[in-house]
Amino acid sequence: xxxxLSVKAPAAAAAGATPGRRRRRTAWRAAGFVVPVWAxxxxxxxxxxVSNVKMGFQNYTVSSFYTGSAPFVGFANYTAVFRDPQFxxxxxxxxxxxxxxxxxxxxxxxxxxxxxxxxxxLNGVLRSLLLVPxxxxxxxxxxVWRWMMDYDSGVINQTLLxxxxxxxxVPWLVSTKMSLIAVIVVNVxxxxxxxxxxxxxxxxxxxxxxxxxxxxxxxxxxQRFTRITLPMLxxxxxxVLTLGLIYTVKVFDVIMLVTQGGPAxxxxxxxxxxxxxxxxxxxxxQGAAVGNILILVAIVFAGIYLRAVRDRDGEKR
Amino acid sequence: xxxxxxxxxxxxxxxxxxxxxxxxxxRKVLGTCTGIVIVAVMLFPLYWMLDASFLRPQDLVSTxxxxxxxxxxxxGYRDVFGSQGGHLLISLIVxxxxxxxxxxxxxxxxxxxxxxxxxxxxxxxxVLLVAQMxxxxxMANSFYIAANSLGLVNxxxxxxxxxxTLAVPFATLILHSFxxxxxxxxxxxxxxxxxxxxxxxxxxxxxxxxxxxxxxGLFSFLFAWADFLFAVTLTTQDNRAPVTVGIYRFIxxxxxxxxxxxxxxxIASIPAALLLIIAQRYVxxxxxxxxxxx
Numbered sequence: 223x224x225x226x227l228s229v230k231a232p233a234a235a236a237a238g239a240t241p242g243r244r245r246r247r248t249a250w251r252a253a254g255f256v257v258p259v260w261a262x263x264x265x266x267x268x269x270x271x272v273s274n275v276k277m278g279f280q281n282y283t284v285s286s287f288y289t290g291s292a293p294f295v296g297f298a299n300y301t302a303v304f305r306d307p308q309f310x311x312x313x314x315x316x317x318x319x320x321x322x323x324x325x326x327x328x329x330x331x332x333x334x335x336x337x338x339x340x341x342x343x344l345n346g347v348l349r350s351l352l353l354v355p356x357x358x359x360x361x362x363x364x365x366v367w368r369w370m371m372d373y374d375s376g377v378i379n380q381t382l383l384x385x386x387x388x389x390x391x392v393p394w395l396v397s398t399k400m401s402l403i404a405v406i407v408v409n410v411x412x413x414x415x416x417x418x419x420x421x422x423x424x425x426x427x428x429x430x431x432x433x434x435x436x437x438x439x440x441x442x443x444x445q446r447f448t449r450i451t452l453p454m455l456x457x458x459x460x461x462v463l464t465l466g467l468i469y470t471v472k473v474f475d476v477i478m479l480v481t482q483g484g485p486a487x488x489x490x491x492x493x494x495x496x497x498x499x500x501x502x503x504x505x506x507x508q509g510a511a512v513g514n515i516l517i518l519v520a521i522v523f524a525g526i527y528l529r530a531v532r533d534r535d536g537e538k539r
Numbered sequence: 540x541x542x543x544x545x546x547x548x549x550x551x552x553x554x555x556x557x558x559x560x561x562x563x564x565x566r567k568v569l570g571t572c573t574g575i576v577i578v579a580v581m582l583f584p585l586y587w588m589l590d591a592s593f594l595r596p597q598d599l600v601s602t603x604x605x606x607x608x609x610x611x612x613x614x615g616y617r618d619v620f621g622s623q624g625g626h627l628l629i630s631l632i633v634x635x636x637x638x639x640x641x642x643x644x645x646x647x648x649x650x651x652x653x654x655x656x657x658x659x660x661x662x663x664x665x666v667l668l669v670a671q672m673x674x675x676x677x678m679a680n681s682f683y684i685a686a687n688s689l690g691l692v693n694x695x696x697x698x699x700x701x702x703x704t705l706a707v708p709f710a711t712l713i714l715h716s717f718x719x720x721x722x723x724x725x726x727x728x729x730x731x732x733x734x735x736x737x738x739x740x741x742x743x744x745x746x747x748x749x750x751x752x753x754x755x756g757l758f759s760f761l762f763a764w765a766d767f768l769f770a771v772t773l774t775t776q777d778n779r780a781p782v783t784v785g786i787y788r789f790i791x792x793x794x795x796x797x798x799x800x801x802x803x804x805x806i807a808s809i810p811a812a813l814l815l816i817i818a819q820r821y822v823x824x825x826x827x828x829x830x831x832x833x
Binding site for chain 2: 249251252253254255256258259260262263266267269270271273274277282287334337338340341342343344345348350351352353354355357358359360361362363365366367368369370374375377380381384411414468471472474475478479493496497500501506509510513514516517520523524527528
C-alpha cells in the first residue's frame with residue numbers, strides 16, 4: 223500500500239510542452255486505459271454487491287424468474303433465517319471452523335517458517351514443494367481427503383487401527399461429532415503453505431543484528447523467539463491472521479467436497495448455508511440475507527486488515 | 540521463490556559453532572532430513588491420490604492400505620477420458636477465456652495507473668484490493684440471477700466472466716507493481732519517436748513486461764481452472780459443467796469407483812503442477828502479493 227501511495231512526481235504529465243489544455247487532453251487519453259477496468263468494477267463487483275443487498279429484502283424465489291417480480295418484504299428474510307432452529311449452530315460452526323482452522327494453520331505455518339530459516343541443502347526446493355497444496359484445485363484436495371477419511375477403506379483409519387491408536391474406526395465424515403473436525407483438518411492442510419510463505423518472508427525481513435545481540439547476551443533460542451521474533455513479527459502476524467479470517471469465513475469448496483455441510487448440518491457454515499438456501503432450497507432472498515451477513519463480517523475484517531497493512535508499511539519506513 | 544530471498548537482502552544467520560554442539564555439517568544434514576520428512580507428510584495426500592488412481596477395485600476396498608500400486612491398472616484413466624473428457628474440455632475453454640478477458644482488462648489498467656498516472660489510481664487500487672474480499676457466495680447468488688435473466692446459465696461465457704472476477708484484481712496488482720519498476724524513459728523515448736500511447740503500450744511496454752504478463756495469465760488460468768463455486772452454481776446441465784463440478788458429481792454418483800475419481804483428480808492437477816514447474820519463482824510472489832503488494 224505504501225509503495226502505491228508514494229508515487230513519484232508526475233513526469234509523464236510534464237512530457238507535454240504546453241501546460242493547461244494539452245495536459246488535460248493527455249489526462250483524458252490516459253483515462254482510456256482505465257475506463258474498461260472501471261466499467262468492469264461497476265458491472266462485476268459493485269452491481270453484484272448491490273443486487274445481493276437488495277435481494278436480501280425481497281421475496282426472491284423460483285417464481286420470480288417467471289413472473290419477473292420479487293416483492294419487497296422488509297426484514298422477513300432475516301427473521302426467517304434467524305428463526306431457523308439450525309441458525310445458531312451454523313454460526314457456532316462457522317466460528318469454530320474459522321478459529322480452529324486459523325489457529326492450526328498459523329501455528330504450523332509459523333513453525334515451518336522458523337524451521338526453513340535454517341540453512342541446509344535443498345531448502346529452497348523443499349519450500350517450493352510445500353506450496354503444492356495451495357496450488358492444487360480445492361476440489362481435488364477435498365476429494366483426496368474424503369477418500370483418506372473413508373470409514374472402512376480410508377488410509378487414516380486403517381493406519382490408526384494398525385498402530386493400535388484407536389480400537390474402532392473413526393467416523394470422520396459420517397458422525398455429527400467428527401465432521402466439523404474433519405473439515406477443519408482438511409482446511410488446515412490447505413492453508414499451511416499460505417501462512418508459511420508470508421511468515422517466512424516476514425522473518426527474512428527482520429534485522430539480523432537484533433538476534434545476534436540477543437544471542438550474545440545469552441538469550442536462549444526460545445527466549446529469542448518469544449521476546450524478539452514474535453513482537454517484531456507482530457505486523458506481519460496481524461496481516462496473515464486477518465487475511466486468513468477473510469479467506470476462511472468464505473471457504474466453500476473444502477466443505478462441499480468433504481461433507482457437504484452434513485451430516486445433519488453438523489459441518490454447515492454460513493457460506494455453505496447461503497449456498498444451500500439459494501441453490502438447493504431455491505430461496506434466493508434468504509440466501510442473499512445470509513450472504514449479506516457474510517459481507518458485514520468481511521467489511522469488519524477488511525477494515526482490520528487494511529489498518530494492519532498500513533501500520534506495517536508505516537513501520538517499514 | 541528465489542526472488543523473495545533476493546528482494547530482501549538480509550544476511551542470513553549462520554549457526555555459531557559453539558563447543559558441545561553438533562557440527563555445522565551434521566546440523567545441515569539433520570535440517571535436510573527433517574525438511575524431507577515434513578514435505579513427505581504434507582504431500583502424502585498427493586501420493587495417495589496417485590496411488591489410488593492406479594488401483595484395482597479389489598485393492599480399493601481391502602482392509603489394509605495398498606501402499607504401492609504393484610498390480611496397477613489404467614482402467615481409472617480410461618474411465619476418465621470416457622466420462623470426464625467433455626468436462627476437461629469445458630474447463631480448458633473457460634480457463635483460456637478467463638485469461639483473455641483478464642489480461643484485456645488488467646494490462647491496460649496497470650499501464651494507465653503505473654505509467655500514465657491517471658487520476659483516481661489510488662482509489663482504483665483500493666477498490667481492487669477490497670473486491671478480492673467479497674464473499675464468493677454473494678457474487679454467485681447475484682451472477683446466477685443475472686445469468687438467468689440473460690439466458691446465460693450453462694453458457695461458458697457466464698463462467699468466463701464470473702471466473703474473471705477471481706483474477707482481474709490479482710492480475711492488475713501484479714502487472715501494476717511490475718510496470719512501476721519499468722523506467723519511464725522507455726515510454727518517453729517511444730513518445731519522442733511519435734508513437735501513440737496505444738502503440739507504446741503494445742509494442743514497447745508489453746514486450747518488456749512479458750514475464751509479468753505470463754505470470755498474471757498463468758494465475759488467471761489456474762484460478763478459473765480450479766473454480767468450483769461459480770461452476771456449480773452457473774451450470775445446471777451435467778454436459779455443460781467444467782471438471783471441478785464433474786468430479787463433484789462423479790463422487791456423488793460413484794462413491795466406490797475411487798480409482799476413476801482419483802485419476803480425474805490427477806489430471807485436474809496437471810495445470811497446477813505445470814505452473815509450479817514453469818513459474819516456480821513467481822508462485823511465492825503470487826501468494827505473498829495479496830499481503831504485501833496491496
